[in-house]
Amino acid sequence: MYEQDKRVLAEAAIKHVKNGMILGLGTGSTTRSFIDVLGKWVEAGGQVQGVATSAETAEQAKRLNIPLLSLEEATHIDLVIDGIDQIDTQFRVLKGGGGALFREKVAALMSREVLYLADASKFVHHLSGPLPVEIDAFARPYVERFLQDKHVDVTLREQDGEPFVTNGGHLILDVDLKRVQDVPHFARELKSLTGVLETGYFERQPDHVLTVEQGQVRQLAHPDLRDGGGLV
Numbered sequence: 001m002y003e004q005d006k007r008v009l010a011e012a013a014i015k016h017v018k019n020g021m022i023l024g025l026g027t028g029s030t031t032r033s034f035i036d037v038l039g040k041w042v043e044a045g046g047q048v049q050g051v052a053t054s055a056e057t058a059e060q061a062k063r064l065n066i067p068l069l070s071l072e073e074a075t076h077i078d079l080v081i082d083g084i085d086q087i088d089t090q091f092r093v094l095k096g097g098g099g100a101l102f103r104e105k106v107a108a109l110m111s112r113e114v115l116y117l118a119d120a121s122k123f124v125h126h127l128s129g130p131l132p133v134e135i136d137a138f139a140r141p142y143v144e145r146f147l148q149d150k151h152v153d154v155t156l157r158e159q160d161g162e163p164f165v166t167n168g169g170h171l172i173l174d175v176d177l178k179r180v181q182d183v184p185h186f187a188r189e190l191k192s193l194t195g196v197l198e199t200g201y202f203e204r205q206p207d208h209v210l211t212v213e214q215g216q217v218r219q220l221a222h223p224d225l226r227d228g229g230g231l232v
């Protein structure tokens with residue numbers, strides 16, 4: 001996504017933020033743009049408390065003087081604002097490209113409202129993945145064998161030539177979904193394996209998605225996508 005599009009989405013998203021809210025702050029480059037705009041909003045006198053879904057997001061929020069609550073301290077979240085990796089025609093979402101899927105999912109489940117920001121490239125007819133699967137390192141051979149038996153391709157996520165480690169100290173397997181017909185069922189099967197902490201298939205669907213095409217922002221809710229609107 002172009003930086004300009006992210007900025008346009010961030011400026012549109014800030015209009016959803018109201019004084020006194022507890023805001024779930026996602027992770028990734030789109031959310032980073034939003035947090036920059038939120039920092040200016042707070043500087044201008046806006047009052048919110050944020051719940052960060054990653055160390056990276058917490059660090060940016062602190063730098064911008066956005067007050068933070070830990071997930072344990074937050075009794076609830078009013079609104080989550082986050083990016084996504086893919087969304088299909090039924091508003092089914094994949095996330096976790098930035099490796100923060102577990103905390104992002106907890107924040108989404110706790111939140112009264114979920115708003116995702118996505119440019120047109122994130123809209124797909126079929127969720128093709130990769131589906132991030134966060135696992136304990138000890139379970140890696142066992143989970144990989146399960147996936148091989150299903151004939152799906154899997155890659156251990158790496159960063160700078162080393163296994164990528166999440167904020168929770170786990171590994172991520174990126175699973176190709178091209179051969180998977182029923183993604184929700186497959187995600188449930190994965191989740192039932194010992195050693196799988198979470199998958200990037202988000203059962204909690206967004207209330208709204210903001211998207212941008214040629215500089216124009218559109219707000220989509222469930223029925224829009226069910227009718228095929230917003231697809232590229």
Ligand code: 5RP
Binds near residue numbers: 027
């Ligand atoms: C991080 C995520 C991100 O929201 C997702 O990967 C989108 O990232 P970006 O805004 O950089 O395209 O789920 O875990």
